[in-house]
Amino acid sequence: MDAASEVFVIALRKIEAVPHGEEALPWLYATAKNVLRNRERARRRQVRLKAKMRAEPRDAVPGPDVQLIMGEEQNALLAALGRLSPKDQEVLRLVEWDGLSREQVAAMHYVSRAAIDKRISRAYRRLRRELGVREDKHTAPVPIEDGGEA
Numbered sequence: 001m002d003a004a005s006e007v008f009v010i011a012l013r014k015i016e017a018v019p020h021g022e023e024a025l026p027w028l029y030a031t032a033k034n035v036l037r038n039r040e041r042a043r044r045r046q047v048r049l050k051a052k053m054r055a056e057p058r059d060a061v062p063g064p065d066v067q068l069i070m071g072e073e074q075n076a077l078l079a080a081l082g083r084l085s086p087k088d089q090e091v092l093r094l095v096e097w098d099g100l101s102r103e104q105v106a107a108m109h110y111v112s113r114a115a116i117d118k119r120i121s122r123a124y125r126r127l128r129r130e131l132g133v134r135e136d137k138h139t140a141p142v143p144i145e146d147g148g149e150a
Contacts, residue, residue, distance in 0.1 A: 003039065007032045017110070034108075041098065080130035088123035095120060 001009070010031055011018050019027050081089055094100045094108070106116040 003032065003035050006035050010035070045098065076131065080127055083130050084123065084126055087119070088126055091116065091120050092123050092127065 007028060011028060018024060081092065084092070091105060094105045095102065100108075102116050102120065103113055105120075106113045109116065111119075
């Protein structure tokens, strides 16, 4: 999806929050700026990851059996993540892959930290379900920054 499309998808998703009249255009510009900023952050993260991978010593590469298992686990995780709703995918990626704090994610979504904690907790629960992890009283809760529980 190109950046312009993404801006209008966001505008449709948040149609109630979009200002009317002359204030709509600045709101769209601000949203476009945020979309471009997020894309640039993702690009920089990818560049850093590639540099980090190039810096890894070649002898640290695990054997083919370990690589096969790791690849299967990664494929299962990516497939499970892909089956989640776009909102669940977004919050998990922002926290886990982009490394944003929950406060930053809350600010991006104009909600409280508690709302993001709940949203992330639910997303993790759905991801575990997609992965076939049985939840019971012994399933460890997903840690929340600041030492709390989900």
